[in-house]
Amino acid sequence: MLLENMSYVEVEAYLVEKDIVIIPIGSCEQHSPYGILGTDFITAEAIAREVGKRMDIVVAPTINYGMSQHHMGFKGTVTLSPETMVMFVKDIINSFLEHGFKRIIFINGHGGNIEPIKTAFHQIKFEGKSGLLELISWFLLPEVQEIERDIFEDKNGYHATPSEVSITKFLRPDAFRNKPSEKKKINRSQVYFPLSRDEFRQAYPDGRMESAPWLAKEKYGKLIMEEAVRVIVSRLREILKTKIL
Amino acid sequence: MLLENMSYVEVEAYLVEKDIVIIPIGSCEQHSPYGILGTDFITAEAIAREVGKRMDIVVAPTINYGMSQHHMGFKGTVTLSPETMVMFVKDIINSFLEHGFKRIIFINGHGGNIEPIKTAFHQIKFEGKSGLLELISWFLLPEVQEIERDIFEDKNGYHATPSEVSITKFLRPDAFRNKPSEKKKINRSQVYFPLSRDEFRQAYPDGRMESAPWLAKEKYGKLIMEEAVRVIVSRLREILKTKIL
Amino acid sequence: MLLENMSYVEVEAYLVEKDIVIIPIGSCEQHSPYGILGTDFITAEAIAREVGKRMDIVVAPTINYGMSQHHMGFKGTVTLSPETMVMFVKDIINSFLEHGFKRIIFINGHGGNIEPIKTAFHQIKFEGKSGLLELISWFLLPEVQEIERDIFEDKNGYHATPSEVSITKFLRPDAFRNKPSEKKKINRSQVYFPLSRDEFRQAYPDGRMESAPWLAKEKYGKLIMEEAVRVIVSRLREILKTKIL
Amino acid sequence: MLLENMSYVEVEAYLVEKDIVIIPIGSCEQHSPYGILGTDFITAEAIAREVGKRMDIVVAPTINYGMSQHHMGFKGTVTLSPETMVMFVKDIINSFLEHGFKRIIFINGHGGNIEPIKTAFHQIKFEGKSGLLELISWFLLPEVQEIERDIFEDKNGYHATPSEVSITKFLRPDAFRNKPSEKKKINRSQVYFPLSRDEFRQAYPDGRMESAPWLAKEKYGKLIMEEAVRVIVSRLREILKTKIL
Amino acid sequence: MLLENMSYVEVEAYLVEKDIVIIPIGSCEQHSPYGILGTDFITAEAIAREVGKRMDIVVAPTINYGMSQHHMGFKGTVTLSPETMVMFVKDIINSFLEHGFKRIIFINGHGGNIEPIKTAFHQIKFEGKSGLLELISWFLLPEVQEIERDIFEDKNGYHATPSEVSITKFLRPDAFRNKPSEKKKINRSQVYFPLSRDEFRQAYPDGRMESAPWLAKEKYGKLIMEEAVRVIVSRLREILKTKIL
């Protein structure tokens, strides 16, 4: 049930029965020489749509750009300022609230989005709106992280992870025809966060954050994505039972 | 050449040769009971990607949300405020400029986006940045409007046009399985613009603006889209020859 | 009927009968060595006041500053940022709406103002206000452009045009006592828009945009201004008949 | 020396010799049934231009709108929000600073403008710009207030004063053909400031603030204006001697 | 009666009887080598709390940071931008208004705060809120300035005054154990305001503005503070009698 394929008449009918919408959100940012710039929205979108399909929940068009300032040292990254992102997310939420949606679920593929999205949630509440606003970052789900440890041990790292690269490989095998696969060293460094673009490039010269993206395989991607979907489905079941105040 | 499928290393290589990027932009807004909410970004994206393919130009991820306040009287529409949209577009452009892109081309599927995008262009220039910023709204190309008149005569109208519905039908036939097809009256009314959501709903009760979307056919969509692509390709050829000041 | 010469009691009386107000808007920006910095608001003000006089419509004080960033490479130009201009125009409109004005007509003398003003219109509508907001740029009226072609053929150009210089010459002959009058070359160049101040200065070294301001004459100014007034009067007659939604 | 009548070439020549500019600023706001809506910018403009003439200083186009929220309970008043006004004034100042003006003098006719203008001054300095920014409100000059007391004793009040009405009467006698002249009571009330539009209307039902505008006479206007000009000329002489840090 | 030590239940009880709150506000900025960075909020807080105690008025937590851009040339100074300060003060006021407070009194220790605070007051009123907003800068009270002249003659100056240093010495004698006490020259210079950080440092190389802070004594501090408290108490008595519109 993709919102983009529905007419407003169909949305009206949907709203008679349900008040939930899923919004996939990611970013366009470097994922090392091994991964692709769209990784974060491609994974979020695929997971969100599969969840929507299994639960008959409307899935909104994907937000393809996010807060990626720290990756700007690498070509092709696009970033919103955190202040812009707060306003952007607020407008999206307000639109759905105005139509009568009451459970607005962001399924997120990028860590840098978390705080601006939550700040937008607070701003919406500051302005007195009611409704359940939820942010689910698939890569932070404990069940997902467990599988990642099972497969990649201590080599998943924090960015350009073999986990997210596996999912994109599973979803878009063609995009990986000419990507590299040789092993590199994993450096464990003690750094603080957040980092500016220059600090990031200094700390992580090729864009990886302690990860081994060369370990990515399509079959792992399928497995991890399935687990993310399963867990989110079960979370949304809880959310559907929650009483709106 | 989708940016989302490239690594930053591949973007670096691209930038050695070229300095142009295409960004598709649309909106998520009602298109009458006949058309789908994603119409504007689906058409812009398809046209942009075909142009990119023919010209070996990088195409950025699509901006799926735009300025659609006047359609908010219809469920499922999502809108940015004009002020947010200016900031959003500005951040996107600044990101590409920072990487060395010098020709930034928005291919646009929605009229309401035009003024905020251009205001963002002016703001970028106010801030002293150099580079060629171009907005091409495919539905305003004279050659496209000529074909539309040939096919739909005076029934194309201004919103939920048979032209744009034809293209989405061509691109996503499945989405139209259960959409209506009966004829309705076309009212020609004298209204002023812009309209608020309430004024719009009063002027255009079912969301059409003097259009006959029931006339849409896949084959027309193919034809119109091809013409849009052809014309934009030729425009971009000119743009590639333009000297950056 | 200048608003500035009325008391609030007189405005109250006016509002019993009418709900329309005209606001002249221009800019303070270079108009080549031949023209004067106030050209855009002087022309807009004179046209607006003549229209107001003929139609018994209140004319508000002139907005003398606009969005002129591209002319900042030339001394004396003053510019608002596009973002400031959106807020400024929004506040002006909101004030009139609050008093019960329902038809708010900007008569504009400067191209750079168009998109920020329209973005402000959209923002007002985004905020849910009703009322007819209209922007009339006198120099874009087809009837005016026809006269210009008749008189100046292909030498009117796009900035510091003999047309606007003629009007200011007609209105303020004394200001032209010491202005130059020698002929220069007209260069036709292929440039993109918008331009930053540096790009503009590079493309148009003396501030003219393909124009021949030395052709300006008082009598042409009188003629062109009269045509602009005539056309706008007839447009406003239509607007007065339009139903407010 | 009106900036609006100069070309940029003439401004270039001026800047070789001088670095000072005067900007008249007022408002469009009610001045009781006795006074006119343009009072504050008409007085500021006339004083500023006379000063400019006597001292060969460039006078910029007048800012006709200001911060008049408290008068919005009376028809015809137009107000900027204080936040907008800060941005607006900042943009104007920045434009002049960019051209090399170093002494930027606002001659002001309206009390409500003072704090937003000064907040803009501070914001400019916060952003690290150098230059002398000065605000002269003619009605607060001690010498002017002395003359006012001599003529109107304790009946000048604080708004729609016979002093400012006298000046506008002197400058625009025709505007007063149909204005009332009967005496009313002067109420001295204890109120706090600032007031909202509703609070103001409650405290000052006809828009006067403890003033007797019926005492206004053209000859007083001439006298008071002359004194304002004289004092400002002498202040600007001091300012011209001040060293720019 | 410190708000910080009360529970919301106690505030509810207070609001049944009274509608006034005092908010101390200062800054963290250099006060020459003789004075301490907290001077402005320490003095404002002490005065405000003593007033609150004598009059049984609730005193809110102190705002410790203000608009101190001109002192940024000296280490340890912290400044809000004027634009941020307007928003900050507005939020504080709105919170108290929302709870039913109707008399909101800022007791201020820093000159640079005055215009942003008043601009915030105007913005609140622009947004249509009712209530009495008052700013009392203790160092500008005529009675206080008289005592200062009595004690320090023409050596109080404008910043890092012996008056404010005396009060902090009285309140925090330990903080002055290792502060210098030798005499320096007092330079009277002709400067304009406001100044940027660089201009300020140039005009006042050690941070004093024509003051002799070495004259500060605890006993003077006690005396001056007592006078400030006495005068403010009497002002608040008037304010408590004022009718809220």
Place this chain on the structure above:
Amino acid sequence: MLLENMSYVEVEAYLVEKDIVIIPIGSCEQHSPYGILGTDFITAEAIAREVGKRMDIVVAPTINYGMSQHHMGFKGTVTLSPETMVMFVKDIINSFLEHGFKRIIFINGHGGNIEPIKTAFHQIKFEGKSGLLELISWFLLPEVQEIERDIFEDKNGYHATPSEVSITKFLRPDAFRNKPSEKKKINRSQVYFPLSRDEFRQAYPDGRMESAPWLAKEKYGKLIMEEAVRVIVSRLREILKTKIL
């Protein structure tokens, strides 16, 4: 080493040796009928100052107001909007960075502040500044939470916790003279976050969030505060060893 008691000369000397500053931040918000409105800044300030004392680190003046919109249903709560808070925190950080501080540590007493503060961190980095920005919320330290579980078992809850009430009781015993102490029921409810003021009041009618503040004792406060100080000291030791990129 309180910044407020230092002169700028002393800060200069400090900066020769160290580049770290601690900023305590809390809020003014309801803490049930058992706790006091200042709880969050009082605890943060006391912990921060003790840490500063043990480590010879400068402690800045406390930020007494934060993002507390959800508590606005209870009298005495004061809240910044999230958007204001981002700007406020950004200005504070920028001031310290400008002076050469490179390690800026916020010690935080309030959950609602976390996301706006982190969004401000990201905005600072988006603007390209270098330096280590750290937020330590004492109540989220695992070691502190362990002690809390030891003492209060499952009755600490999430707001107006016996832990934070114990600390304020330890620090300000007098403030608790007339506070209640009777036991109430603890309701475990399933709610979503964030909540608006109305939703919060509905979910938590007396302001507690599953907590038993009547269990608070001074001796527990002393114990918990000591543990918080101990853990933060050890964290800051790590931070002092971190290389600034």
